Amino acid sequence: MRTKLAFIIPTMDMGGAEKQLCLLAQNLPRDQFEVRVFLLTRDGPRSEGLRSANIPVNVIGKRFKLDFTALVRLHRELADFQPEIVHTWLFAANSFGRVAARFARVPVVIASERCVDPWKTPMHFWIDRILAKQTRAITTNSQGVCDFYALHGLPAEKFQVIPNGIESRKEAAISRGEAFARLQVKDDKKLVLAVGRLWPQKRYRDLIWATELLDTLREDMTLVIIGDGPQLAELQRYRDSVTTIDRVRFAGNRDDVSSLLPHADQFWIGSEYEGQSNALIEAMQAGLPVIASDIPGNTDLVADHVTGRLFPVGDMAALARCSQWCFENPEHAQALGNAAQHTIASNFSVLRMVDRHAELYRQLSK
Numbered sequence: 001m002r003t004k005l006a007f008i009i010p011t012m013d014m015g016g017a018e019k020q021l022c023l024l025a026q027n028l029p030r031d032q033f034e035v036r037v038f039l040l041t042r043d044g045p046r047s048e049g050l051r052s053a054n055i056p057v058n059v060i061g062k063r064f065k066l067d068f069t070a071l072v073r074l075h076r077e078l079a080d081f082q083p084e085i086v087h088t089w090l091f092a093a094n095s096f097g098r099v100a101a102r103f104a105r106v107p108v109v110i111a112s113e114r115c116v117d118p119w120k121t122p123m124h125f126w127i128d129r130i131l132a133k134q135t136r137a138i139t140t141n142s143q144g145v146c147d148f149y150a151l152h153g154l155p156a157e158k159f160q161v162i163p164n165g166i167e168s169r170k171e172a173a174i175s176r177g178e179a180f181a182r183l184q185v186k187d188d189k190k191l192v193l194a195v196g197r198l199w200p201q202k203r204y205r206d207l208i209w210a211t212e213l214l215d216t217l218r219e220d221m222t223l224v225i226i227g228d229g230p231q232l233a234e235l236q237r238y239r240d241s242v243t244t245i246d247r248v249r250f251a252g253n254r255d256d257v258s259s260l261l262p263h264a265d266q267f268w269i270g271s272e273y274e275g276q277s278n279a280l281i282e283a284m285q286a287g288l289p290v291i292a293s294d295i296p297g298n299t300d301l302v303a304d305h306v307t308g309r310l311f312p313v314g315d316m317a318a319l320a321r322c323s324q325w326c327f328e329n330p331e332h333a334q335a336l337g338n339a340a341q342h343t344i345a346s347n348f349s350v351l352r353m354v355d356r357h358a359e360l361y362r363q364l365s366k
Helices: 016-027 047-052 068-081 091-103 122-132 143-151 176-183 204-214 232-242 257-263 278-285 316-328 330-347 350-364
Strands: 003-009 033-039 057-059 085-088 108-112 137-140 159-161 190-195 221-226 248-252 266-269 290-293 309-311
Touching (some): 003 068, 003 091, 003 350, 016 033, 016 047, 016 278, 033 047, 047 057, 068 091, 091 122, 108 350, 137 143, 137 350, 143 159, 176 257, 190 257, 190 278, 204 316, 257 278, 266 278, 266 316, 278 290, 290 316, 309 316
Parallel strands (some): 003 033, 003 085, 033 057, 085 108, 137 159, 190 266, 221 248, 266 290, 290 309
C-alpha cells in the first residue's frame, strides 16, 4: 500500500525551494508514495512539470497574511486526502500547513527550512519554536541553516540536513558564439554570469560595482545578470549611474541557462544569506570557476582555493581581486572548476536527495 504524502508550499514560482520540491515529488518511487502538492497562495510556472507527471496540484488561494479562511480550506483538503505524512516548505506554509495538519490529525508532520532568514522577527521565531513541538523532523539543505535556527531556540536534533539535488548536466547544444549572441555580448569579451532573483538579499549592487572596479584593470569583461524581480528597475538605474550596458547586462528570466553556463568564464554570487543556492550548484556542475560570498550555505559548497574563491560579504574590492586572480591564473581557475564539478557529481545528485527523503519518510511513518 502506498504512503500518502502531501507537500505544502506557498507558490510554484521559479525559486530554489520550489525546484527542489518538484524534483523530489517527480522522482519519489510511485509504487511507494502517492504525492499531492498544495499551494498555499498561488500557482506558478513550476506546476507545469508536476501536472505533466500526473501529480495533482491544488491551489488553496491564501489572499493575505492572516487569511484564516485559507487555513480552513487547507484543513478540508487534507481531511479529504488523508495523508499519512505532511511535509511543509517555507515559513507561510510551515505555519499554516502544520496547524492544518494537526487539525486534520495527520500522523507525521515534517517542516522544511531552506535558508538562513535574518528577516525573521522574534514573533516569527516564537511561532517556529511552538510549531516545532508538533513536528517530527525539519529538513534543510545546509548545516548553516541548522546552526542558524538552533541559535534561535529550535531543537537541533530535529533537523535533517539533506543537500539539494541537481539533474545530470546535458551537454551544451549551442556554440560559444551562439551563447554570446543570445546574451548580446561581444564575442571578444570575458563573460561573467550571475543568476538569481533580483532581490536585496542577492546584493547585485556589489556585483555591478565590482565590475566597474575591474574595468580599471581590464576592459574585456561583461557581467550578465540572469533573473527577474522587484529590484530590476532600481538596479538598471544603478548600473546606468556607475557603468555602461556593455559592462553589465540584464538578461531577464531564461530557460536556457544550462546551455549558457558552459560558455561563461566565471560565475559570481554575492548574497548576504542563502540556504543552498541552486544557481551556484549548477555553475559548479558546469565546471565554472565560482566566486562566492563567504556565508553559510555557500561555504557548504565552496572551499577557498579548492572548489572556488570566497570573499567577505559586501567587500567589492575583494570580489574584484578574486576575479582578477582567476583571469590571471587560468590553469588554477580551471582546476577550481574541475574540483567543483567533481564535488557536485559526487554529493549532489537528484537520486541521492530523493533517496534520503524517502528513507526519512519511511522511518517516521513506521
